[in-house]
Amino acid sequence: MTNSRSPGDQALTAQAAAAQAAAAQAAAAQALTAQTLTDQGVGRSVPRPDGAAKIDGTFPYAGDLFLPGMLHARTLRSPHPRARIRRIDTAAARRIPGVAAVVTAADVPGRATYGLIVADQPVFAADVVRYQGEPVAAVAARDARTAARALAAIDVDYEPLPPVTDPEWIVDAGADADPLHPDGNIFREIHLRHGDPDTRGEVEVSDSYVVGMQDQAFLGCEAALAVPAADGGVDMRVATQWLHSDREQVAACLGIPEHRVRLTLAGVGGAFGGREDITLQIHGALLARVTGQPVRIRYDRVESFLGHPHRHPARLWFRHTASRGGQLVSVHARVIMDGGAYASSSPAVLTNAVTHAAGPYRVRHVVVDGWVVRTNNPPCGAMRGFGVPQVAFGHEAQMDRLADALGMDPVELRRRNALEPGDVLPTGQIVAAPMPSREAIATVAARPLPPPVSQRTPVTSLPGGRLAGSDPSRIRRGVGYALAYKNLLFSEGFDDSATARVRLELGPDGTPRVVVHSACAEVGQGFVTIAGQIARTELGVDQVLLAPADTTIGSAGSTSASRQTWMSGGAVRAAAVTVAAKLLARVAGRLGLPADVVAQPRRVLTLVGGEIVASEAGVRMSVADALAADGPVEAVEVFRHRRTQPLGPDGQGDIHVAFAVAAHRAVVDVDVDLGLVRVVSMALAQDVGMVLNPMALRGQVEGGTAQGLGLALMEELVVEGGVVRNPTFHDYVLPTTADIPALDFVALTYPQPGAPYGVKGVGEAPTCSATPAVVAAVRAAIGRDLRRVPIRPDDLIGPERMVGPERMVGP
Structure with a gap:
């Protein structure tokens, strides 16, 4: 849908959509109630069939795969973020006893490149490397130790080049920047225009924000077992998120028909978007065909950090205006996302970021300019929330700033502007039912608050625990709120x-x-x-x-x-x-x-x-x-699902299938002397459609909340000059059970028309609202203008700093 409808037409359409949705909701609820369910049917908390094996350690993950006589594969990766390859000498590696094969770009029999959306990433770098960790060669040997010796024996003559690591510079330089790849430096740019770009409200707030690079940090590293087949194909067991996409890319690079590549899912130790892309599949399959033997290939933690795409870092600028009565009038935003060296799913991630940049709010005038660009940083792609957590951090910080400027309660400002069925999105799409945004934010605001800190509070419940020894009199309590929404299913006309x-x-x-x-x-x-x-x-x-x-x-x-x-x-x-x-x-x-x-x-x-x-x-x-x-x-x-439309040149179109809304309230304690934060409680109200498995639902929303908390306070893959500085769990800090409070969760159940039983996906939405809620709570506790995630200790106790080398400014 576009914005060409008259207001009367839009109202009629909205009324019809609301009536249709209400009828579908009633019918779905009636149908679900009428089901004759067994004890393990729809609506029950059925345990996972693999749960016991995962608890007692007998579940076979991909890294546990084994066949007698199998070879062990390893990948040689570039130590440089950008360099020319002048020579690769594998002779010494091939002479090592027990080495069965060494392969480079010259040994790839089919298409030399692969990619989830755009095939721009080489199977092996041939003449240039574009990020630290890019594969240059792979070996297969009788055991892992011999494979490691073979990697060390490969002689690669690199000519290091200055890496380009600033995505904002790429945007500003435009055509004047030297291309980092034959496809250019811009993966995609979107310019969304809705309403009158010159209309402003009486009250205005603007600021810039930065989101760091987060890793999916799944516990089971990448692994696969490839077995050559009699028909010249390959059979592979692999931990992945999309078997058929993997098959398509593997077959193309091997130069064989797809039906000769047979993939079976192996045990997956977490994913969160990090297994959507090809990592080791082509290398393992190629080595199996070259050697004629089964090949196991698996990463350790360092290689996992280097080998898969991460969450896009982002630089954001927002300007929000409103009437003095608290009605949003306009939102202007500039979004620059760092896609790293190769495309992965960057074009689709930018779509989500731009189309969700105004948040789940009714606003008639919106201008959003967005770019996702190529740099010599690690590739970035899918991660839980898929572009929305980045902009949600920005638009929710803006809502708090606007509430301060208006002298209004931040919950009331959100409630007053929250989207409802029949409203028009910045893309021109009409909001269909259900969309319980107001109910979500009101629900979390009404949940009971935890007791305040006192001298009787156990030291283990204070920031840092017993080792920190916080003084209760120096603890500052803060409460923060956030509202976000996330699209569901594939968008932009994809025939899903x-x-x-x-x-x-x-x-x-x-x-x-x-x-x-x-x-x-x-x-x-x-x-x-x-x-x-x-x-x-x-x-x-x-x-x-x-x-x-x-x-x-x-x-x-x-x-x-x-x-x-x-x-x-x-x-x-x-x-x-x-x-x-x-x-x-x-x-x-x-x-x-x-x-x-x-x-x-x-x-x-x-x-x-x-x-x-x-x-x-x-x-x-x-x-x-x-x-x-x-x-x-x-x-x-x-x-x-129902068909959607591609995004139009002005960012307009009926591009998303449906949405889920989530609201968080976070309560934090901050030690203002030590720069430590403890999240005391999290409350969540989320639009979940209908609940098919209450126990599984809780697991998903708790996990989504935990990853959002991690992005707010501790998780960051630190990249300096294109080099990853913390590719291990010693230095990449994850929240543990000691960091995550019990979740006060309320499921809002409104059946989704067109979905089986009225369901909605639930895993991503809480990640989008958890991060800004925690940041808002810390901001409320210490009175500082926090504009970067994750928050660092010196953000809490040191002098206030700009969000980047210099503040990003809007148009």
Whole structure:
């Protein structure tokens, strides 16, 4: 949709959308309530089937893969962020006993480059390296120690070049900057215009903000096992987020048809966006084909930090204006994101940042200019929140500054301007129901506050704990709020789909069971649980088996964008519904029921608790008997969401499928002498659609909150001159259970039209609001104008500093 509608047309459209959404909401709630659920169906807290094995240490992660006689692979990486390669000599490495193969760019048989959106990244650098850690060669040897010796024996003659590491300089220099890559230095730029760019309110606030580079920091490092196949292809088990995308890129670089690359998901030890991109897959597959032997390739922690893309650092400038009564009038913003050396998912991340830059607020006049640029810093790509946490930090700091300028309560300012169904977004898209923004911020504001600090407060509950020895009289308490929203599923006209196969059969013991087959990558989000719950609910059968996720079934798409419960869950539900219809039709025919009943068996027959029942006709048959008589029933279904539009030249379009809103309240204690912060409590109200698994929901929102807290206070991959200074968990600091308070969580349940059971993805939205809430609380505690995350101790106790080398200014 564009902004060309008249206000009357927009109002009519909004009313129609609201009425349609309300009807869909009521129908979805009624349908869900009417389900006859087993103890492990939809709506129940079903434990993860892999939970016990993960707790006792027997779950097989990708790094545990093993085959007798397998080779061990390692990758040689550039120590320089930018350099010419004058010579690569592998002769000494090849002569080492036990070395089976050494490969470089010259050995890549197919396409020399790969990429998630744009194929701009070389499999191996050939003539130039563009970031520290770029792969130059790979080896396979009989054991890991020999492989390490071979890497050390490869002689690479580099000519170091001055790295370009300032993304703002890239934007300002434009065409005058020397290109760092044949594709240029700008991955994408977007200029969004909505309303009148010259309209201003009576009250104005502006400032600049900086977001540091955050790493996904999953605990299980990258790993894969590649096995050469008789047909010249390769079979691979790998920890990834998108099997079919990996297959496409691997096949292209190996120069073989996709059907000869067969991928199976291995155990994933966390992802958060960091496994969307190819890392070691092509290297392992190439070495397996060259050697004719199984090859295991896995990273250690340092190589993991260097080998996968991170969250984009960002420099932001905002100007907000409002009426004296507190109504937002205009938002102007400038967003510069550092994409690093290669594109990854940078173009899509910028779309999210620009289109969410004004926040979940009603504002008629918006100007946002955004760039994501190439530098010689590490590549950046997908991470939980996908561009929204960066701008949410900025727009929420601005809302607090505006509340101060107006003399207004920050919660009331947010409530007064919060988006509601029928409002128009800066892209011209009409907000559809549900969008409980006002309810979310009001809910967290009403939650009970923790008791204040006193002399009786245990020292272990003070900032820094017992080792710091904080003086309770020097502790400052602060309370902060943030409201954010996050788009769900793939946007900008992407033809998004997910495929699933459901088979109802008799198991070896003669009881009915359901086998679900999907390529959905289980990375901790809970699909292994949800798929079974859906199958049990639709087919009334307790025993459900989830077949291994692999590429023998159609694509499930990426486990990202908060999409898999909606998309792959939708595919499983559609296939299960088809299986149920087929089974009931067969039974109706066998029972000699009328033809109209056979054509629409659900008019008479129902599946309940393992039985097929038609109470009015006096019919009752077990599912086991029906399957024994006529054999198994199977269906494959493809699920799609509604189509969206590409972003127009002025940043307008119906580009997002749906949204989820989240609000956080953070309470912090700050030791103003030691520069230490303790988060005392976090409250969260989040729009979750309908709850399919309450226990899994809580796990997702707690995890999302924890990563947002980490970005606010401690997590930063420090890059100086293109070199990563802290690529280990000794120096890259993560929040632990000692840093994260219990989450006071309220789920706002409004079914999402078009989604199975009215669900919404829940994992990303809390990350977007957690960071600005914690920063707001610290700002309230110490009265300092904090404009950078993560907050550093000297931000709390030293002289106030500018956010960068110099303050970024707007147009």
